[in-house]
Amino acid sequence: MDIIFYITAFVTLVSTLMVITRHNPVHALLYLVISLLSLSVIFFLLGAPFAAMLEIIIYAGAIMVLFIFVIMLLNLGKETAIQEKEWLKPKVWIGPTVLSAILFAELFYLISSPSATYLVQQTVDAKTVAISLFRPYLIGVELAAMLLMAGVVGAAHIGQHKKTTLHRFLKEEEVL
Amino acid sequence: MKTEISMEMILLLAALLFVMGIAGVIIRKNIIFMLLSIEVMLNASGLAFVAAGSHWGQPDGQVMFVFILAMAAAEVSVGLALILQIYHQHKSLDIDNLKEMKG
Incomplete structure (x- = not known):
């Protein structure tokens, strides 16, 4: 069981290294999703299935979708199609695919082997977490609810696109 | 089957992830990559919390992880709104173009 942890840690480290070295934001996002999935495997190995599910659902599901939407909004232009054609080369997605295939092989081994146990003996399940949380x-x-409310209001206030510019000369330059 | 990963290895992994996040914040000039590196750092701290919580069999580590998740969601929403606003006003995501803010 130790080897599973070490392989997952290796996948996490390699994908995180890829996140901070890619030039294209979408490639970095792909590797970050792989990093989050492997971290959730590590959480599962540590006996924290609730944290593993939250990692997949919220991080890899919701927050990454936010990033992807913002990158889509920022890349609007006539060179988007050319970029998109360049992004779909096989050497772009073969890296995340191989790393995620390693993760899938690990998960398949963990599910299929009957003697698979957690690395740490006691499992802290969702019920005890919820009792301690509430x-x-x-x-x-x-x-946290107040923080999320402030985040929503702040994002809605900051993100609105004002038509007024800072200075009238700047507005004339933008018209030209 | 009493195979336990030693606590040191998990904390070493969390420390490596945190260092990678710091390096990403330092070496990149694009704001989106800096925000991604901050996410990596938050993940590393969450991994340390979950590892400590499962080492003693207490749910407090996962509770702190839930709080880190909520904080990360709020931070990402505000940060991405700021990125959109910066791109609309400066037409660039390079932090070297933001020197005029005199921050």
Whole structure:
């Protein structure tokens, strides 16, 4: 069982290294999704299935979609089609595919082998996490709700596209 | 089957991820890549919390991970709105073009 952890850690480190070295934002996002998936495998090995599910659903599902939408919004232009054609080369997606295939092979081995256990003996399941979350940490949940509300309001306020520019000369330059 | 990964290896992995995130914040000039590196750093700290929580069999580590997730979601939404606004005003995502902000 140790070797599973070491392979997953290797996949995480390689994909994270790829995240910070790619030139194209979409390639970096692909590698970041692989990094998040392998981190969720590590959470599962550590006996934290609830954290593993949250990692996949929220990080790899929701936050990465936000990043992808912003990158799509920023790349609007006539060279987008040419870029898109360049992005779909096989040498672009073969790296994330191989790394995710390693992850899938690990998951298949973990599910299929009957003697597979967690690395740490005790498993902290979702029920105990929820009991601890809504009894001693209830004020933290309230504060997190206020933080999310502030995030939503702040994003809606900052992200709105004002037509007025800072200076009237700048507006004339933008018209030209 | 008493095979336990030693605590040191997991903390070493979290430290390596955190260092990679710091390096990404430092070496990149694109704001989107800096935000991605901040996500990597938050993941590393979350991994350390979950590892510590599962080492002692307590749910507090995963509770802190949930809080880190909520904080990351709020931070990403505000950060991406700021990126959109910067791109609309400067037509560039290079942080060297933002020197006029005198931050």
